[in-house]
Amino acid sequence: MHTEPTFSIVTCTWNSAATLADTLASLQSQTCQDYEHIFVDGGSTDATLALIAAYPANKRVLRDIKGGISRAMNQGIAAARGDIVAHLHSDDYYAGPEVLAIVKHAFDEACLAGKPLDWVYGNILIRKDGELAPPYAMPAYSYRALVSGRSAIAHPAAFVRRAAFERVGLFDETLRYAMDIDLWLRLGATAQPAMIDRPLAVFRDHAGSVSSANRLQARQEEFRVRRRYMHKAPLAFGIYCLRYLKRLRALRVQGGSAVG
DSSP states (O other): OOOOOSEEEEEEESSOHHHHHHHHHHHHTOSOOOEEEEEEESOOOSSHHHHHHTOOSSEEEEOSOOSOHHHHHHHHHHHOOSSEEEEOOTTOEESSTTHHHHHHHHHHHHHHTTOOOSEEEEEEEEEETTEEEOOOOOOOOOHHHHHHTSSOOOGGGEEEEHHHHHHHOOOOTTOSSOHHHHHHHHHHTTOOOEEEEEEEEEEEOOTTOSOHHHHHHHHHHHHHHHHHTGGGSHHHHHHHHHHHHHHHHHHHHHHGGGOO
């Protein structure tokens, strides 16, 4: 009898051959192999599709998906058959072979305790210039901490039940930068996550890949997204506004006339 996998791992690719091997190896090394791997490709012309074709896994490939990263992630969710969906982009990878087992244990334990979870998240390591930086401290989760920006959730280390997407909706395809924050604020308003205080994924920070102008646009979009939910935690939003203004000033100083 065919059973659906516990996890659906969604990886968005576009000419990703330089980094994809680490992503694939991190999945192959998992002690929990109860997953399907869905690739959403934006029309790669390098060796990306050949790497995926040679990858021996329970996989599916959605080809030539255009329209931006939010749409690509949503296409992956729509194709998912697993109970739990995770997005692991083609330049990120899991931080060790026990990650899926640890996450599955958290979901299973909550069910046994009669308090089933809709989502779980952990910490990340940031890899820059080939070096791994030590993880940031993780503040205790609260919705107020999420609204104020004190609690940050990195999408490579987030795991969400497919049924939760059906309840709160998918990524907002009108957003270019803050689509994950928007989703967490919607999810957090309806269900408290479990926090796993250890690194679950490695995020590659490409030096020089994001311009000051893009950082400014990202901060401005994040502000607009958080303003949507200010009524749920007005004081926390006020605290975020102070942090936002400070960061905005710093970005304008860095960018000079380019972002003025």
